[in-house]
């Protein structure tokens with residue numbers, strides 16, 4: 203049978219949290235998106251359950267925080283099992299937020315579909331070729347093979363990414379040295395164990411408000427073969443050996459094994475194919491950093507890829523995705539590897555854990571580690587002002603005379619140019635020509651803005667420019683938002699704002 207063909211701006215492979223958030227971002231940027239997933243239904247296993255302060259800020263900048271309901275906030279996290287206070291971080295979302303991954307995925311799927319993305323499940327990517335300006339993706343589903351022609355493909359298909367393999371992108375780094383068993387149990391009462399290093403290994407147990415207890419155990423000296431599926435019987439025996447507790451009478455809702463491999467894609471882009479989330483990096487799921495790192499890839503990529511598809515991106519914008527997120531990912535992987543060393547110290551004390559516990563008491567060390575775990579330390583560039591390349595802390599603002607906040611202003615999907623007091627006419631004059639890409643407003647200067655009288659913020663909430671007299675501002679506008687629509691001051695029709703493509707009309711055969 204001749205394969206049918208479907209055309210779309212961006213094909214997102216994988217309806218996990220990263221693919222779904224990216225789909226919503228692309229729709230905000232006005233392009234049409236088709237998301238496919240090989241699973242017929244969304245997954246229900248708990249997996250990750252922690253959102254960091256930075257992820258919460260980003261969800262707020264998308265208007266998605268109310269959909270989370272009232273998730274429990276924990277003021278402390280851990281670094282390699284050593285308690286770490288996160289509550290003093292400079293964010294309204296300081297701490298860690300407990301949101302089960304299936305809940306987050308449902309919220310992101312609803313948001314993406316409401317924005318006009320089409321999510322089609324039961325379609326597996328099996329082939330990928332790039333010719334000229336098109337990527338041809340071969341998908342198999344219940345009704346056979348279908349070929350989708352897309353301008354770009356985003357591989358958000360998890361750590362065993364087919365997109366990554368078909369695009370020929372190497373995935374390198376140390377293999378797992380530990381096998382960790384995990385189970386979600388109902389019907390047990392266990393003492394809470396927060397990363398306890400016992401003579402036989404590492405044991406963790408925590409009960410969630412719905413009465414489910416998650417246990418995790420890594421036995422000292424066990425093999426590191428994570429390809430061998432875990433069974434409830436195995437985890438029961440290992441848990442007994444390490445903790446002395448019997449969980450054999452519990453109902454096992456989910457059992458699995460994972461490892462501490464640390465791999466990263468060598469390139470996040472291969473021409474018209476991009477990688478994000480676990481497809482781009484594999485790590486020990488410590489403290490929710492795996493999920494949060496991937497969500498932040500999606501937010502960095504979405505507005506850039508949308509601008510390229512719309513045809514108004516400045517040169518190099520899409521390459522800045524790899525340029526920014528690859529080092530950010532490498533840094534988080536290094537952080538997680540260091541935590542793994544502390545976690546698996548076990549009954550072979552090296553002194554590192556004791557020393558780290560002492561160091562964490564020092565405010566500077568605590569702040570450094572807490573800002574990393576909270577995702578607030580990302581720095582993509584070093585600019586003349588210390589905020590350039592970093593997240594823009596939230597400010598109270600006014601737009602066309604009405605009170606608002608910078609968080610609310612970012613919900614439009616455009617950049618922001620803010621007068622922080624006394625910038626004067628030069629700021630508004632510089633803005634002329636970029637009004638269709640960048641919102642203009644005034645904000646109360648916050649302490650964090652360190653003397654700047656004006657600031658330019660990208661759609662992903664990162665400071666592109668900050669200063670006191672416009673030096674370098676037009677260059678920053680061109681770098682991130684492309685050429686001005688008309689010379690400053692020229693009498694011209696107002697340029698169009700971001701076009702929103704109609705929702706994808708194409709439908710894959712069921």
Ligand SMILES: Cc1cc2nc3c(=O)[nH]c(=O)nc-3n(C[C@H](O)[C@H](O)[C@H](O)COP(=O)(O)OP(=O)(O)OC[C@H]3O[C@@H](n4cnc5c(N)ncnc54)[C@H](O)[C@@H]3O)c2cc1C
Pocket residue numbers: 215216217218219220221238239240241248249250251252303325326327328358359360361363364365458460478479480481487488489490491492493496
């Ligand atoms: C078993 C397990 C337990 C975890 N536990 C934790 C935890 O406790 N804490 C923590 O922080 N993190 C945990 N993680 C990691 C966390 O879940 C991931 O970091 C997060 O899901 C990454 O999101 P993603 O969207 O990048 O990839 P995924 O969530 O893996 O989504 C990828 C999607 O792509 C689909 N897909 C794959 N191949 C194809 C294909 N060829 N064609 C079409 N669709 C395809 C898959 O069906 C899947 O829906 C766990 C992960 C797993 C797998």
